[in-house]
Amino acid sequence: MTSTHPSLIERLHAVVGDAGLVLDAERQAAYLTDWPRKWTGRTPVVVRPNSTEETAAVMRLCHQTRTPVVPQGGNTGMTGAGIPDMDGAQIIVSMNRMNRILEVDATSNTMTVEAGVILASVQQAAADANRFFPLSLGAEGSCTIGGNLATNAGGISVLRYGNARDLALGVEVVLADGRVWDGLRALRKDNSGYDLRNLFIGSEGTLGVITRAVLKLFPAQHGRATAWVGLRSHKEAVALLSLTQSICGDRIIAFEMMSEFGMSMILRHVADTQRPLSGVHPYYVLIELADAQQELPGTLLEEALAAALEAGLADDAVLAVNDRQRQQFWKIREGVSQAQLREGHPLKHDIALPIARLVSFIDEANALIAASFPQLPVLNFGHIGDGNLHYNVLLPHGLADDERERLTAEVNLCIHDLAIAYRGSISAEHGVGRLRRDELRRYKSAVEKDLMRSIKATLDPDQLLNPGKVL
Amino acid sequence: MTSTHPSLIERLHAVVGDAGLVLDAERQAAYLTDWPRKWTGRTPVVVRPNSTEETAAVMRLCHQTRTPVVPQGGNTGMTGAGIPDMDGAQIIVSMNRMNRILEVDATSNTMTVEAGVILASVQQAAADANRFFPLSLGAEGSCTIGGNLATNAGGISVLRYGNARDLALGVEVVLADGRVWDGLRALRKDNSGYDLRNLFIGSEGTLGVITRAVLKLFPAQHGRATAWVGLRSHKEAVALLSLTQSICGDRIIAFEMMSEFGMSMILRHVADTQRPLSGVHPYYVLIELADAQQELPGTLLEEALAAALEAGLADDAVLAVNDRQRQQFWKIREGVSQAQLREGHPLKHDIALPIARLVSFIDEANALIAASFPQLPVLNFGHIGDGNLHYNVLLPHGLADDERERLTAEVNLCIHDLAIAYRGSISAEHGVGRLRRDELRRYKSAVEKDLMRSIKATLDPDQLLNPGKVL
Structure with missing residues (x-):
């Protein structure tokens, strides 16, 4: 020690x-x-x-x-x-004592918070002011907004509202030497110098400690419509995204895909879940629309689903008739994390790809896994609308430690090499931390590593901030 | 030499x-x-x-x-x-020879371009693929997308779509020593390391030369509605913004304010302009909505305007009945630049403020100018929806050079000190360049200047890139 x-x-x-x-x-x-x-x-x-x-x-x-x-x-x-x-x-x-909401400004559509405020409290404070804060993810009941910004959290509404960095107008940061950078601005435009805000956001605590933030609020979304769609394959899922966008515009806030393999696993392991559709389909998509207008999302989503059935892109579809049903759809989607732990030891991959390359990536990855690891099932789901694929591979429970480590390394290498070959990212929304640090060294160009290291050396010359993470 | x-x-x-x-x-x-x-x-x-x-x-x-x-x-x-x-x-x-559009990917909603492509060509290529590229500004027929990114251009649709930095998924940059950073990614999520992209965007060529970019495209906006509204004061303009947002959601793409002083100047100096409303009002607002649905913007804008007239926030309003009339409204808005040059020598201020503080800023600035420079008229217009105010002060033509320089310095000091006191920015969308370099030194904190200088020294140790600009 x-x-x-x-x-x-x-x-x-x-x-x-x-x-x-x-x-x-x-x-x-x-x-x-x-x-x-x-x-x-x-x-x-x-x-x-x-x-x-x-x-x-x-x-x-x-x-x-x-x-x-x-x-x-x-x-x-x-x-x-x-x-x-x-x-x-x-x-x-x-930062868990710095948990005060300092100001909700409904005219400016901003909220000023301390870093330790729980994400769900931010959402609630926005709703109380008849506004909407869109960042939403599984851990929202316990994660903090400071952590969300430090890791540039993604979640389920990135398609429409962007990542955490897109939802912060300003941040205040304590630097490695204890100086405070006051970037706590409530401005929607500011071209007076370098964009320091985005440098700190997503740096996972290696460049500074975010202490306060000004967040962007949006008009309240009074209308919401959610559908569950059964599909022949992942190929139809990507085509359905395009079709839905052409009819519904950019009011699609979530477009999530899941395979029947994932669905059946959830039904086995997560209480109070049932199939939204009577039949079994190889793939499913959950689509959610939101709008300030109450009726519109339902009307548009119905129109899009009719067109999808007509065009043969969807085999069956159901629109949630009330909020309870909507929550049931989401319970399935969110049950993946829990179900996969029961089923095996998931090797999680948080891949980002250009949307047009999702289909061939999945095909090629499936072929590679089937050839090299025929015994390992693939659990393939994610935020298709963002090109973000959680392409997880399940190891059986009870493997010896060294066998598990060997397989983990081999499978990661296989999937991540392929993602990089597709000009994708090996960390779409989870960040680097300790988990992907060595892989980052493998995949990033020498120029990019050099830029990152020199920025780190400039802002934290003594390497005191979160050593051993990211870099 | x-x-x-x-x-x-x-x-x-x-x-x-x-x-x-x-x-x-x-x-x-x-x-x-x-x-x-x-x-x-x-x-x-x-x-x-x-x-x-x-x-x-x-x-x-x-x-x-x-x-x-x-x-x-x-x-x-x-x-x-x-x-x-x-x-x-x-x-x-x-960069004007690097003017090729390299790829339009309608499935991924991305476009890959060289830096020298003219902004209007980007807009056109998006429209040709039934997509929408929202960046739009007066110079769009001759500015390049590389310049837009280097200066993080704003323009008229920031309220809905953000600034130029929000519209680029990736950039390729040549560094000061000739190395190339390949950040040309078409990913909507990527948390694999520091956000270098946003460091180069908006750095005005002082940290690197942007050579290519991947831009975000949006679903085509088939519906559009544009209104011209007459108001009692700037106070009603800000209240009208809130009311319009509550009814129309975030499909407002432009919310522009102008005073009668500006309006009458434009009518005098810009050919083929006429008053959209029969009466004269102290202030005017141009509102534009866009949506994938054709009918919706008109319906919603009508509803918002009826509510505004009812609530006494608007005194009169007219909806453009066709594209010709819509263009006439915009011709007035865009005529400001030309008209003010005819009327005098404009001291331009590109202020950003929290939206809730716009009204008191304008009141206080008007009082300051009236007290210290009673002979100078104020031309006050801007992108109110973004908190971006072009609070210009007109000097008479024909002043002696030293008198003009003295007044310029005094007026800038007065307006910019006030903007900073309001926690605003002295450069919302125009950047720093040579124009605001000395003022940046006055207004930025020691910590921020130190951070900017150390990043500059790290990326361009020999100070070869655009010396004398920004820093």
Whole structure:
């Protein structure tokens, strides 16, 4: 165990007080293991600053004592970015006390929040002001907006509203040396200098600690329509996306695909789920439209589905008749995460592709897996509207550790080499963290790695911010 | 005149050939004076590479010989960012030969272009594929998409579609030393590392030369509705924006305000313009809605206008009955630039503010100008929906140079100090270039200037890229 500077904890205590320090092992446990239970680390102390000033003072102390820092939000990440290593030298700076909504400005359509506000609270505060905050993902009840911005979270409405970075007008960031960059702007246009905001957003805590943000709000969506569609293959899914866009415009907020393999797995493992359609189809699509007008989404989606059935792109389709049914559709879609864990050990792949290349990617990946790993089933689902495919491969439970590690490495290499050959990304929305760091080194060009490293060296010359992540 | 490396032009010739070099003064003239005719510079040579490889070879030569470079697009910028200084040492690298549209992918909703493609050609190519590329601004017939990205252009549909940076999925950039960063991705999600794309976009050619881009396309907007509204004051304009958003959702693509002072000026100076409404009103707003559905925008806009008249927010309103009338409305809006030049010497201010603070900013600015410069009329218009105000102050023609310079400095200081006090921006969409460089130094925090300078030093250590601009 590396040693922590002797007076550090005392000095941190002077900044954040008793409520701001977590020293005992039992209370630290929740901060030290990530949500998928893939990584566990050790830390001398979890520090919970209560303001930007306290965060800055904490970072100044860490800078003076050369103490490495792991910033943490709701600890719901998929790549281990928020977990310290096992050396026990890295302190965790948790933002979970900075959880105030500072302002909702319905005229400007903005909300100013501290980094530790839970995403669901942001959504609720927007709804309370008759506005809409579109970021939405499985962990929304426990993830924080600061974590969403640090990882540039995606989720289910990217097609219409973009990723987390597109939903923030400004951020405030505490730098590695404790200085504060005040980029907390509520402006929809600002061309006065370099875009620092987007550099910090998505940098997974390796360039600075996001402490506050100004978020974009949208007009409330009073109308919503959701359909479940049965299809012959993934090829029809991509064609159906084009057809739906041509009829419904850009008010499609979600376009999610799933195979029958995934569907049957969910029906087996997730309580209170049933088939929305009477028949069995090789593939399914969940489509959701939203609009300020109440009636419109239903009318348009019906029109699109009729055209799809007519054109032979869809084999069967049903429109949710009420909110309960709509939630049942989503329960299926969201049941994937749980079901796959019951079925096996999922090797998750978070691939992004140009939409026009999805079909051939899936065909080629299926052929590769069938040839090299004929015993391994493929669970293939995702945000097709964004070109984001969760092309997961299931290992059986109970494999020996070394066998599981060997297969993981081989399958990842196979899928990720193919994604790169298709000019895709090996991390669409999950980020890099610890999970994809070595692979990033394999796939990024020398120029890009050099640019990233020199920016890191400029902003964090002592490598104190989230060491061992991303780069 | 600073000397150019003796063999440079010969070596450039070996890269780009005769067609790629402009050496004679007459042909150089169009590259050496900017569109508002505010800046003129000198250059030993204008180099026009025909490919990324040629651009990279040119930059390598400039790097080897320590030759400063001014990248140039359509030369329509507002801040002198594309014009060299008078020393005669800076070479111009014009992208105007790299004007090919490389791919239109209607399934992925993307278009891949070279940097020198004219914006109007991008719009047309999208329309030809039954898609929509929303970036639209006065100079669209001559500005290039590379210049739009380098300056993060705004224009008239930011409210709905964002700025230029929001419309590019990927860019390819030649760096200061001639290396090429291949960020030419057609992905809607990519969290595999730092967001380098947004660092180059909006950096006004000071961090790299954008050579190609993948642009986002949208479903074709078959329906469009445009209204001209007469109002009591700017206060009603902001309230009308909220009301229109609540009824029409986010399909409002333009929400433009203008005062009667501006209107009467346009009627005097711009041919074929007439009042859309019979009466005279202190303020006017142009609202435009677009949607994939043909009928919807008209129906919704009518509903919004009826509600506005009912609520006393609008005094009169007219909906364009056909495309000709719609163009007449826009002709008034776009006539401002021309009319103000006839009326005086406009001191242009490109202010961005939180939308809720527009009204009090205008009130306070009017009071300040009336108190300190009672002889100077204010021409106040802009993209209200984005919080972007062109708060221009007109100097009379024929002032002595020193008097004009004194007034310019005093008025800018007054307006820009106020904008900063309101947590606004002194450059919403025009950029910094040479025009606002000194002011940027005044208004940016020490931390922000330090971050910008260290990023510049990292990416362009020899200060060869567009020296004297932005920083």
